[in-house]
Amino acid sequence: MSERLVLLIKILSLLFAGILLTSNSFFFDLSPIYYSLIFVLLIFQIFLSTNSIRSIDFVLLFFLISCFFSIALNDVPTFFQSYSRFFVFCAAILLLTNSIESASFNLFRSLVFKHILKFNVWICVLSVVLMLVGLHAGKKIDHYNNLRPDFAGLYRHSMVLSAMCGIAILTLIYGLRNSGNRKFKLFSIFGIIFCFIGLIQSGSRAAIAGLLLAIIAYFFILYRNKLHRFVSILFLITAGIIMTFPLWESKADFVMSKFNSKSSDLQYGSRDIKWNQRLREFSSSPIIGIGFASVDIHGDDDFNTENGIIEPGTSWLAVLSMTGLLGFIFFATNNYTALRKLLKDKNNENNIFILSCLILMLFYMLFEGIVFASGTLLFAFYWLLIGQINVKNNNG
Numbered sequence: 001m002s003e004r005l006v007l008l009i010k011i012l013s014l015l016f017a018g019i020l021l022t023s024n025s026f027f028f029d030l031s032p033i034y035y036s037l038i039f040v041l042l043i044f045q046i047f048l049s050t051n052s053i054r055s056i057d058f059v060l061l062f063f064l065i066s067c068f069f070s071i072a073l074n075d076v077p078t079f080f081q082s083y084s085r086f087f088v089f090c091a092a093i094l095l096l097t098n099s100i101e102s103a104s105f106n107l108f109r110s111l112v113f114k115h116i117l118k119f120n121v122w123i124c125v126l127s128v129v130l131m132l133v134g135l136h137a138g139k140k141i142d143h144y145n146n147l148r149p150d151f152a153g154l155y156r157h158s159m160v161l162s163a164m165c166g167i168a169i170l171t172l173i174y175g176l177r178n179s180g181n182r183k184f185k186l187f188s189i190f191g192i193i194f195c196f197i198g199l200i201q202s203g204s205r206a207a208i209a210g211l212l213l214a215i216i217a218y219f220f221i222l223y224r225n226k227l228h229r230f231v232s233i234l235f236l237i238t239a240g241i242i243m244t245f246p247l248w249e250s251k252a253d254f255v256m257s258k259f260n261s262k263s264s265d266l267q268y269g270s271r272d273i274k275w276n277q278r279l280r281e282f283s284s285s286p287i288i289g290i291g292f293a294s295v296d297i298h299g300d301d302d303f304n305t306e307n308g309i310i311e312p313g314t315s316w317l318a319v320l321s322m323t324g325l326l327g328f329i330f331f332a333t334n335n336y337t338a339l340r341k342l343l344k345d346k347n348n349e350n351n352i353f354i355l356s357c358l359i360l361m362l363f364y365m366l367f368e369g370i371v372f373a374s375g376t377l378l379f380a381f382y383w384l385l386i387g388q389i390n391v392k393n394n395n396g
Contacts, residue, residue, distance in 0.1 A: 001103055005048070009104060012041060013111035021119055024377040025154050031375050035088055038374075041108070042095045049102035059337065060099040060386075063330035064090050067292045070323045076291035080308040085293040088374045096380060097387040109387040116381060117171050121191060124168040127153025127161060128194040131201070138201075151201035159368055160377055162204035166211035166360050167381070168195045170218065174353040193244055210363035218356040221346050271367060274313025277301050281321035289324035293372050312369035319371060331371075335362060338389045358385050 001009075016037055023030040067089070071082045093099055096109060130136035131151065138153040138161075150158035169192050176188040199207060215237065223230040277299045281290045295301045295310050303310045312318035320328045335358075342355040361382045365371060370378040 001107070005104070006107070009108050010111060012044075013108050014115055016041060017112050017115035017119065020377060020380055021116065021123065023375065024156055024160055025123070026152075026156055027154075034375065038088065038091050038095055042091050045095065045102075045105050045108060046100075048104040049100065052102045052104070054101040054103075055098075056101070057097070057099045057334075059330055059334050060093060060097055063327060063334060064093060064099075066288075066323050066327035066330055070289045070292045070327060073288050074285070074291040074294075076294045077297060079305045080291070080294040080303075080310070082291055082293045082308075085308075085372070085374065089292075089372060092374050092380070093383060096383040098389060109384060113384045113388055116377075116384070117167070120164050121168045121171055121195075123154050124161065124165045124198050125191050125194045127151075127155070128198045128201070130154070150203040151198065153198055153202075155377070158202040159204060159207075162199055162202035162207035163210075163360070163364050163368075163378055164381075165195045165199040165202065166207050166214065166364075167357055169199070169211060170214060170353065170356050170360065173215070173218070174349070178349065196241075196244070206364050206367035207360075210360040213363055214356040214360040217359050218352055221343075221352050221355070222349065224346070271313055273300055274311070275317055278312060278314060278317035278321040282317070282324065285324055287324045288326055289320070289322045292322050294322065310369075314367060315365035315369050315371035318369045322372070334386065338386055341389050354385060354388050361385060 019030050019034050019037060022028055023034045067086055071086060076082045096112075098106075098109075127136075127138055131138050131153070136154070138151045151161065152158045153161045155161045155164065172188040172191045172195065176185055176192075179185060179188070199211065216234070219230050219233045223233065277296070280299065281296050284290065284296070290296060293308070293310070295303055295312065297303070301310065301312075312321075319331045323331075338358060339355070342351050342358070345351050361378075364378075365382070368378070370376055370382060373379045
């Protein structure tokens with residue numbers, strides 16, 4: 001690629017990452033621009049890659065085909081807007097994942113991924129700083145005009161902040177280990193503390209559990225031949241949490257109340273209802289599902305008949321219920337392949353970092369329906385992770 005083309009892709013990647021993050025913050029709703037940009041960038045990348053496509057991921061393409069069949073072979077109510085949502089989803093998958101590989105596609109995906117990682121750290125840290133100094137409470141109003149107890153920071157929703165605080169902590173751990181700059185190391189230490197406060201304040205037990213699994217996987221793989229070092233790292237992390245307890249104790253009231261009640265996001269309450277509903281939908285149509293981006297209108301779920309918005313409560317069971325075994329097999333195979341490829345080169349710490357991020361997201365997706373939510377940051381970040389698997393010399 002020429003220098004001018006590389007520069008143009010760098011500018012476009014920065015623009016795309018900025019619009020995506022802004023659309024998911026409390027500042028502006030740039031969703032129409034974001035959706036339009038997906039199609040424009042996809043067409044642009046296909047034009048650039050016409051004679052330089054390296055490979056096509058047929059598992060992902062078959063997954064998209066199964067999503068289409070789930071709509072075409074079902075009588076999905078029109079208010080769910082399944083076809084329009086599918087076309088946006090399809091364009092996003094082709095743009096963000098390794099479904100089509102070329103030098104320009106890979107460069108764009110790698111740059112967008114890095115921009116999101118860097119900007120996200122600052123957003124998560126600033127969310128907590130602004131809360132602590134009293135400039136931005138980070139609390140949202142629910143549908144009943146009541147102040148929500150969870151903390152969303154500079155993002156639109158606490159579920160976004162919680163997962164992205166976990167990603168920010170993993171990013172800072174990676175940077176702390178691989179940077180020789182003392183000032184950056186100091187920033188990383190304080191950044192981890194602030195992001196941990198944001199994670200606790202957001203109130204998501206799923207994100208906390210997912211982060212713990214990711215950190216354990218990160219250091220276990222890194223020190224798999226030095227288990228005493230692995231145990232020492234876990235001891236230091238535990239000691240750090242205990243030592244900083246006075247800093248985040250007052251912010252843990254909401255998440256602790258979820259530990260002590262049956263309204264947790266891990267097992268009971270609305271999650272339990274949604275999981276059972278997804279399983280009933282799967283039972284009613286186990287092969288092709290009930291239809292992409294839809295729910296059973298006679299079931300227990302709430303849905304909006306004006307704009308078709310739903311909250312499936314889980315990504316894994318949503319794929320199973322909406323696209324049936326046909327879609328779920330390709331989806332699960334894609335994730336298995338991604339994990340296997342990352343584990344092949346366990347001596348590459350960047351691979352370990354991406355693997356830890358993927359573990360966090362895959363666990364979090366048990367409890368949040370993000371996999372088909374094309375307009376959300378979590379959707380884009382998860383599929384960008386998949387898109388990083390075959391990108392070489394990625395510096396995180």
